Amino acid sequence: MHIPDGQRFYYWAMAPAAVLVAIFFAVPLLQVLWLSVSEPALGLQNYAALIDNTLLHRVWLNTLRICALTTVFAVLAGYLVAYVMVQVGEQHRFLMIFCIVLTFWLSVLIRAFAWVMILRTEGVVNATLLALGLVEQPLRLVRNETGVLIGMTHYMLPVAVLPMYSSMITISRTFVDAARGLGAGAWQTFLLVYLPLSKPGIIAAAVLVFIFSLGFYITPAILGGGRVVMIAEYIRVSFDETLRWGYAAMLASTLLIALSLGLALLARVVNVRKVFGA
Amino acid sequence: MGDGIKGARSSSHSLSLRKLTKNYGQQTAIEDVSIEVGRGKFLTLLGPSGSGKTTILMTVAGFLAPTSGQILLDDRDITHLAPERRNFGMVFQGYALFPHMTVEENVWFPLRVRGMPFAGARKDVLAILDLVQLGGLASRLPAELSGGQQQRVALARALVFQPNLLLLDEPLSALDKRLRADLQWELSALHRRLGATFISVTHDQDEALSMSDEIVILRDGRVEQSGSPAILYDRPATKFVASFLGESNFIRGEVSDVETDRFRYRVKDRSFLQAGSPAPKHQDGSVLLALRPEKISVGPEPTNLPNSVEGHIADFKYFGSMFYLQVATELFGRMLVKTPAGKAGFDPGMTGQVWLGWTPDASVVVRAS
Numbered sequence: 001m002h003i004p005d006g007q008r009f010y011y012w013a014m015a016p017a018a019v020l021v022a023i024f025f026a027v028p029l030l031q032v033l034w035l036s037v038s039e040p041a042l043g044l045q046n047y048a049a050l051i052d053n054t055l056l057h058r059v060w061l062n063t064l065r066i067c068a069l070t071t072v073f074a075v076l077a078g079y080l081v082a083y084v085m086v087q088v089g090e091q092h093r094f095l096m097i098f099c100i101v102l103t104f105w106l107s108v109l110i111r112a113f114a115w116v117m118i119l120r121t122e123g124v125v126n127a128t129l130l131a132l133g134l135v136e137q138p139l140r141l142v143r144n145e146t147g148v149l150i151g152m153t154h155y156m157l158p159v160a161v162l163p164m165y166s167s168m169i170t171i172s173r174t175f176v177d178a179a180r181g182l183g184a185g186a187w188q189t190f191l192l193v194y195l196p197l198s199k200p201g202i203i204a205a206a207v208l209v210f211i212f213s214l215g216f217y218i219t220p221a222i223l224g225g226g227r228v229v230m231i232a233e234y235i236r237v238s239f240d241e242t243l244r245w246g247y248a249a250m251l252a253s254t255l256l257i258a259l260s261l262g263l264a265l266l267a268r269v270v271n272v273r274k275v276f277g278a
Numbered sequence: 279m280g281d282g283i284k285g286a287r288s289s290s291h292s293l294s295l296r297k298l299t300k301n302y303g304q305q306t307a308i309e310d311v312s313i314e315v316g317r318g319k320f321l322t323l324l325g326p327s328g329s330g331k332t333t334i335l336m337t338v339a340g341f342l343a344p345t346s347g348q349i350l351l352d353d354r355d356i357t358h359l360a361p362e363r364r365n366f367g368m369v370f371q372g373y374a375l376f377p378h379m380t381v382e383e384n385v386w387f388p389l390r391v392r393g394m395p396f397a398g399a400r401k402d403v404l405a406i407l408d409l410v411q412l413g414g415l416a417s418r419l420p421a422e423l424s425g426g427q428q429q430r431v432a433l434a435r436a437l438v439f440q441p442n443l444l445l446l447d448e449p450l451s452a453l454d455k456r457l458r459a460d461l462q463w464e465l466s467a468l469h470r471r472l473g474a475t476f477i478s479v480t481h482d483q484d485e486a487l488s489m490s491d492e493i494v495i496l497r498d499g500r501v502e503q504s505g506s507p508a509i510l511y512d513r514p515a516t517k518f519v520a521s522f523l524g525e526s527n528f529i530r531g532e533v534s535d536v537e538t539d540r541f542r543y544r545v546k547d548r549s550f551l552q553a554g555s556p557a558p559k560h561q562d563g564s565v566l567l568a569l570r571p572e573k574i575s576v577g578p579e580p581t582n583l584p585n586s587v588e589g590h591i592a593d594f595k596y597f598g599s600m601f602y603l604q605v606a607t608e609l610f611g612r613m614l615v616k617t618p619a620g621k622a623g624f625d626p627g628m629t630g631q632v633w634l635g636w637t638p639d640a641s642v643v644v645r646a647s
């Protein structure tokens with residue numbers, strides 16, 4: 001590639017960052033990959049667990065199920081938010097975007113503990129339900145899969161809203177008018193015209209949420225109360241407690257490969273650079 | 279569908295707009311607009327941008343609710359009917375073809391939302407696509423079509439369900455000039471063939487003149503004048519109509535001798551004869567006349583027509599069939615004259631002094647505003 005003289009400086013300016021990434025990211029990453037095929041002995045025996053270890057199967061199935069459900073809930077709720085954002089006026093829209101971005105600034109740890117407070121047996125949700133007489137026993141909303149799903153869906157909502165919003169804002173109002181003018185009712189217009197036109201945004205949001213969810217660690221650990229083990233938690237246990245480093249490295253490598261495959265899938269249906277706002 | 283197309287004439291409808299007004303806060307988009315569209319007529323709303331023509335069309339379509347006034351389809355009040363219940367076909371500016379549907383799916387759409395499955399609608403869809411000469415492109419996506427083809431798909435989609443009315447919003451404005459001319463022929467042929475009532479909006483005077491049975495000229499949200507293309511062109515009521523629809527020279531003169539069916543007017547020390555009555559006359563006794571450039575005869579010799587004035591050719595353009603001449607006269611200043619190139623009998627590039635002449639009924643008295 002030919003680089004004009006005037007731009008050479010900018011490439012050199014990137015060098016420190018590139019060196020940092022190489023030393024502190026690429027090298028350790030390769031070490032992890034290496035570890036997964038060399039510990040305790042050279043070979044693919046760690047990966048054999050993918051086939052014959054039923055505990056690992058359960059962890060993976062747990063992870064995939066929770067991620068799939070999180071994706072469904074986050075995309076459904078996010079679609080409504082994105083739709084409203086497109087319909088409201090400039091000022092309301094700005095306020096909504098501000099609130100969504102605001103949630104990114106809250107630590108995931110704080111949010112997880114906040115949910116525990118809200119959802120626990122004596123928490124505000126159960127207290128309200130009991131006071132209203134809607135339930136006789138407090139609902140078990142936390143330290144189980146329900147709690148994990150609530151926490152993860154909440155965390156993923158902005159990730160779902162933004163790509164769907166940026167896709168919906170490009171749908172011309174004339175298509176909706178045209179459908180109405182040709183005899184379609186409001187619901188038909190939505191199902192036959194608006195929904196299909198917003199499909200790229202839905203797909204982008206779903207793949208993004210799913211990929212992000214795969215690596216979730218803190219939220220399931222806190223809201224699951226140790227009962228819901230997802231793959232990231234399992235990796236920590238293998239490194240930290242059972243001390244099977246090669247096995248843990250295999251799990252981490254598998255997760256990395258799964259994420260890469262997910263992204264490759266995403267790249268086939270949407271413009272990835274756009275999804276990530278580049 | 280074949281029967282449906284033939285049968286459309288009997289099911290064509292009339293539309294009345296009665297004193298329609300639309301305000302946006304303090305802003306008035308249209309004011310006191312009353313228009314009658316007869317059964318099977320092709321009516322064009324013509325006006326510059328901001329004249330309210332699109333507002334009227336959107337009100338008829340049901341996308342805008344008028345502030346006051348009534349819309350009647352035949353004798354039925356539809357002022358407050360939802361757009362999808364009016365059963366009007368509409369061709370949008372830019373066509374608004376659904377990009378995720380093929381041509382046939384787009385055309386099927388209005389039938390589909392009326393509960394017709396694809397198999398049952400297929401015959402009608404293909405028949406109407408044949409009618410607009412798109413039979414071979416049924417499975418293409420809109421993005422794979424040219425502008426003219428998209429326009430035809432939009433027409434087919436708007437006609438396939440035998441609508442009560444067809445509304446066209448700047449139907450040809452996105453096309454290049456030659457294609458526009460071709461589609462003007464097609465659109466008026468289609469209108470005659472279907473016998474349905476068409477209402478079109480345009481800012482293009484050629485489009486309005488060539489296709490319409492009736493034109494409504496709008497200005498600042500009000501109806502300036504309406505009538506057949508020939509009436510509007512030959513008998514413009516105001517200076518605005520005379521200059522917006524075609525081109526005109528304007529002459530201001532002092533009324534002198536008035537007889538029953540004609541009068542004379544003076545400009546400086548010269549006198550001219552005009553057919554008709556001097557109404558509407560200005561308070562100071564002057565009249566304003568519009569004179570179409572092609573109704574002026576021009577030649578290198580003095581003319582024996584009742585009205586004549588001399589001048590010299592300041593500039594000219596050659597259009598193959600026509601010369602457009604800018605003639606500088608002492609009396610009226612610059613005058614535009616159009617004359618058939620083959621019959622001019624002189625070479626505008628070589629000729630200096632010319633005489634212009636016109637008959638008493640060539641010009642027409644117009645209101646100044």
